[in-house]
Amino acid sequence: MNKQSPQALPARTARNGGQILIDQLIIQGVKRVFLVPGESYLPCIDALYDHQDKIQPIVCRQESGAGYMAEAQGKLTGEPGICFVTRGPGATNASIAVHTAYQDSTPMILFVGQVGNDFYEREAFQEVDYRRMFGQMTKWVAQIDRTERIPEFIARAFAVATSGRPGPVVLALPEDTLWGKATVADVPRYRRAHSAPTPDAVASLAELIEQAERPFLLLGGSGWTPAASRQMEGFAERFALPVGVAWRRLECFDNHHPNFAGHVGWAMPESLRKRVQESDLLIAVGTRMGEATSEGYTVVESPLPRQRLVHVYPDANELGRVFHPTLPIAADVVSFAAAVAELSPSRSPGARNAGHDAHQVYLAEQEPKAAPGALNLNVAACHVRDNVPQDTCITVGAGNYALYPHAYYRFKGVGTSLAPTVGSMGYGLPAAIAAKLENPDRTVICYAGDGCFQMNLQELGVAMQYRVGIVVLVFNNGIWGTIRAHQEREFPGRTVALGFDNPEFSELIRAYRGYGEIVASDEAFGPAFARALAFANTQQLPALLELRYDADGIAPGMTLSQIRSDALARQAGAK
Template sequence: MTQTHPITAARNGGQILIQQLRNHGARRIFLVPGESYLPCIDALNEHQDAIQAVVCRQESGAAYMAEAHGKLTGAPGICFVTRGPGATNASIGVHTAFQDSTPMILFVGQVGNGFYEREAFQEIDYRRMFGQMAKWVAQIDRTDRIPEFIARAFSVATSGRPGPVVLALPEDTLWGTAQVADLPSYTRVLTRPGTADLDALRERLEAAHSPFLLVGGSGWTSEALAQVRGFAERFDLPVGVSWRRLECFDQRHPNFAGHVGWGMHEGLRQRMRSVDLLLTLGARLGEATTEGYSVVESPRPRQQLVHVYADPNELGRVFQPTQAICASNVGMAEGLATLSPSRIPTWGAHTRAANAAYRATLAPLPSPSAMSLDQAACHVNTVLPAEACITVGAGNYALYPHRYRQFNGIGSSLAPTVGSMGYGLPAAIAAKLEDPQRPVVCYAGDGCFQMNLQELGVAMQYRLGIVVLVFNNGMWGTIRAHQEREFPDRTIALTFDNPDFAHLVGAYRGHGEVVSDNTQFEAAFARALAFAERERLPALIEIRYDADGIAPGETLSAIRASAQQLQRERAAAV
C-alpha cells in the first residue's frame, strides 16, 4: 500500500525546517542565534513541547555540544549558527565530528540567492569551506525542497561511517513559503555480516594461538556492547579499546586488557605487536590507535587482521586485512552473538596475563609534588559511581583519567579522538542535559578550559550541576614536553598567567576551590559533587601542581635530560 503524506498549508522555510527536525526525532538544538536564520528561531515557538533550544555563548561551544550529543545518543546532534564568522567558529566541531565519526548536522545561515557570488556581508561558499571535513555539504536553494534535504541529511549522517552534514540556508529559502508534504522519520541503515563472513572468522579464531579483540568506533548501543562482551567471554578473548573509545568495553571485566594507542603501557604495546590475530571491530585503526602505524603496520600488518567496519571505503584504505567484513557495529554484534567456539579456547593464560598487566597500571605512579594527579585520578575512580560521565579535551592532563578511570559503557566517557582543545566543558554540558541524574565530571587543562570557559553560562542558565577539575600548571604542557624532547632547555612562548579559576566560577553562581596537595583534594571533591547535585550549578576545583609532573610516570626534567644525553651521543658520533 502506498503511503501518502498530505500537503499542508503554506508555511515559510523556517517553519517547514523545524517541523522536519521534529519529525526526525530531534529533541535538542544547540545554537547561537543569528539574523540569517530568524524564521527558524521563530518557528521554535511552536515546538517547545518537543524540542529544547539551548542558547550557547560561542559557536565552537555549540558545535561541540551537538557533537557530544551525537556521541551520547547515536542520533545526529543538531547545531544552528549564523553565516560567516558563526560558521568558521563552528568548524572545529564539524572537524571533530568527522574524525570521531559522530552523526551531526550543522545548519548555517547564508546570504540570499540574489546576493550570492558578490562577496556579500559574511558570505562564504560552504561547499568549498567544509568539503573535506563533512560527509555532505549542500545549500537548500528552494523552500519546497527542504523536507527532501533534511531527510537526506539524517540518512547520510547516520549511515555507513557516521559523520557530519552541513546545510547552508539562504535567507530567501527561509523567508519563502511553500505548500509541501512533511516526511516521516528517517531509518538508520544497518549492515550485517554474511554467514560466510562469520564462519571464516570462527575458523581463523580457532586456528589462532594469541588472538586479540580491539573494539572502537561509534554508533554503538548498550545491547550491541553486551553482545560483544558475551562473544569475548565465550571465546575468552583479551579485549582492548581503541584510542579514546574508552566506553566501548567494561574496564572492570576480567578480559579487559587496556586502552590501545598513545600513552598505552609498554606491556600492552608489546602484546599488540606479538598477537597472531587482531580482530578489530568498529575502529579505523588511525595514527593514534596504532602509534604512528607502528603497533599495527601499514600496508601489511604483521598480525593477521580481521577488520570489521561499516564503510567499505575504509576497508583496505590504509591496511590490507586478512579478512575484511563490511558491517555496522550493531549489525556485527548481532552476528557475533550467534558464534560459539567448537572447543575450549587455548589462550586463557594469555587473556589472564593481559588483564593482570592492565590492573597493575591502576596503582598510582610516583609524583614529583604533594599534589599527585595520579592519586587524585585514582580517588575519582573510587568515589564516582559507575554510571558517571567523564569528559576531557586535549592535553597531557587527559592521560590521568584515561589511565586510572575504569569506564563501562555508552556515556561514561566523552573524549575527542581528533584531540581538539576546549571540548571537555561543552561535552559535559551536553551529557548533563541528556541525563540530569548522571554525575558528570570534566577534566580540563588550564589552557584547554580557557578556550570555552564562557559556556559556564550555559551550565548556569540551564541549572546543570557539573564538576570541573582545572589542572593549572601555567603552561601549554603537552607542547612543552614536545619542545623539551626536540629542543631541550630552549623553551619559549609556552607559559601564561592564569586568572583565579575558583573565583571565576563564582561569577557564574558556582562553587570554586583551590587545592595544592592531596590532603585537600578528597574533601574538596566531595564538596564539589555535593554542591553540583544540591544546587544544580557548576562546581570547579582548581588543582595547582608542580609543572615538572607532565604525565603519569614522566617528568619534564627527565625528558630534558634524556634529550640532552641523546644530543651528546650524536655529537660524539660525528
C-alpha cells in the same frame, strides 16, 4: 491501516521555510538543538517558539561551544546532534566541531544561515561558499535553494549522517529559502540502514580465531549500544580474547570486565603495546586504527600489518585503505555484535587464558604512580575513580592532563566517556554540559587543562542558565604542557612561548554562580571533591576545583626534567 504513502505525509497549509524546517526536525525525533542566534536564520528561531514543548533550544555563548555540544549529543545518542549558527564568522567558529565530528565519525547536522540567492556570488555581507569551505570535512554539504525542497534535504541529511561511517552534514540556508512560503508534504522519520556480515565472513572469522595462538580484540569507533557491548563481552568470554579499546574510545567495552586489557594508543603501557604487536590475529571492530591508536602506524603497521588482521567497519571504502586485512568485513558494530552473539568455538580455548591474564596486568598498571610536589594527580585520578557512580560520564578535551582519567578511570560502557579522538582543545566543558542535559541524573566530571578550559570557558554561562550541575577539574600548571613535553624532547632546554599567567579559576566560577576551590595537596583533594560533588548535585550549578601542582609532573609516570635529561643524553651520544 495507515493508508499514507511511506514516502510522504499529507501536505500542510502554506508555511515559511523556517516553519517547514523545524517541523521536519520534530518528525526526525530531535528534542534539543544548540545554537548561537543569528539574523540569517530568524524564521527558524521564530518557529521554535511554537514548539518549545517538543524541542529545547540551548542558547550558547560561542559557535564552537554550540558545535561541540551538538557533537557530544551525537556521540551519546547515536542520533545526529543539531546545531544552528549564523553565516560567515558563525560558520567558521563552528567548523572545529564539524572537523571533530568527521574524524570521530559522529552523526551531526550543522545548519548555517546564508545570504539570499539574490545576493549570492557577490561576496555579500558574511558570505561564504560552504560547499568549498566544508567539503573535505563532511559527509555531505549542500545549500537548500528552494523552500519546497526543505523536507527532502532534511530527511537526506539524517540518512547520510547516520549511514555507513557516521559523520557530519552541513546545510546552508539562504534567507529567501527560509522566508519563502510553500505548501509541501513532510517526509517521514528516517530509518537507519545497517550493514551486516555475511555467514561466510563469520565462519572465516571463527576459523581464524581457532588457528590463532595470541588473538586480540580491538574495539572502537561509533554507534555502540549497551546491547552490542554486552554481546561483544560474551564473544570475548567464549573465545578467551583479551579486549582493548581504541584511542579515546574507552566506553566501547566495560573496563571492569575480566577480559579487558586496556586503552590502546599513545602512552599505553609497554606490556599492552607488546601484547598488541605480538598478537598473531588482530580483530578490529568499528575502529579505523588511525595514527593515535596504532602509535604512528607502528603497533599496527601500514600497509601490511605483521598480525593477521580481521577488519570490521561499516564503510567498505575504509577496508584496505590504510591497512591490508586478511579478512575484511563490511558491517556496523551493532550488526556484527549480533552476528557473533551465538558464535562459539568448536573446541575449548584450552589453556589459553590471555583475556584474564591481560586484565590482571591492566589492574596492576592502575596503581597510582609517584609524582613531584604536594598534589599527585595520579592519586587524585584514582580518588575520582573510587568515589563516583559507575555510570558517571567523564569528559576531556586535549592535553596531557587527559592521560590521568584515561589511565586510571574504569569506564563502564556506552555514555561514560566523551573524548575527541581528533584531539581538539576546548571540548571537555561543552561536552560535559551536553552530557548532563541528556542525562540529568548522572554524575558528569569534566577534566580540563588550564589552556584547554580557557578555549570555551564562556560556556559556563550555559551551565548557569540551564542549571547544569557538573564538576570541572582544572589542571593549572601555567604551561601548554603537551607542547612543552614535545619541545623538551626535540629541543631540550630551549623553552620559549609555552607559559602563561592564569586567572584564579576558583574565583572565576563564582561569577557564574558556581562553587570553586583551590586544591594544592593530596590531603585536600578528597574533601574538596566531595564538596564540589555535593554542590553540583544539590544546587544544579557548576562546581570547579583548581588543581595547582608541580608542572614538572607532566603525565603519569613522566616528568619534564626526565624528558629533558633523556633528550640531552641522546644529543650527546649522537655527537
